[in-house]
Amino acid sequence: MDRVSSPEGGCFIRDDGPAAGRVAQWAVKAFRPGRPVRDALLLEFFRESVLVTGVCLGTLFLVTPDVSPARAAGHLVICAGLALYGSIRVARAARRPFPAAVRGFRTVTRPTVVVHHDPAVEPLDAVVIALLCERELPLLEKAFGVRLRYWRTRRPRVYVFPSAESVEALYRQPFTGFAEAGIGAVILSGADCNPELVRHELAHLLAHKAYGAWPVKVVTEGLAVWAERTYGGSAVHDVAAAIAGRSRKPPAELLPPHWGDASARRLWELYAAAGSFTGYLIGRFGWPAYRRFYRGMMGTERAFRRRFRRRFGLTFEAARDDWLTKLGNGELTGRPGRDSFDPE
């Protein structure tokens, strides 16, 4: 649901080496400043209304080919009215969590994603973020085996705020990103944006779209961190091994199934442990088995434990002990592919 502030943080153009350089060059070519968010939404109303009206009228003529012109005109008015009303409702719902916060935002529209950004975010950075989402989304869609479109036509939205502080002001939690699966949107801090953050939040949206309800944290955050491919630029197993070796915490404290409020540093460690544990499970049982596990209802810790034992044939504690032993012995290596979650 969220992405904790990394102690490293940083802008991806600065931190991500040659790959980011290529994205930046690509962005310069595609650069067009965004239009105000209100104009973009109006254009969307229009596009979706025309589409829905066309589908309704097409169906009408298929069902009754000899319909009279007066009746067809009546249907046209009703369909157009309903389509416009529906699209306005949808667009309003998409802005409901933070209508005031995004009022002055500008919009960059790409074929697979729509980015709304605060005017304080550099327009070129917003385009880079849009292109980054556009690059990572099909790869993640392939890994999940699901397409991220809402009501068939609506592209996922990305709201870019200038900094982690502005995201924190909105959610009152120390995060640089959030996934709002209910409205098909992710919220990012522009200053902290990097490919890991983008993949993390898009993975949340895809997991929710593919599997429904939110399970316990170790499952949701574990998969989203594993989907990042690296954690703060390093392999997630290496980060988790360093944390486990340094902290010497008992397993129950190092990786509980669920966690609530905690300091940013503690959350950062929990995310790394959950990501590594998820990678271990996918490596041991395979991605298809993990998907089947993820698909069930396990919003409570009890339901999670029961499902874990039924699907993997051992208790969560036994799997966690085995993971820790392998982590300590340096047996866990590799990271997921760009379009697959099995370890490479």
Ligand SMILES: [Zn+2]
């Ligand atoms: Zn998350």
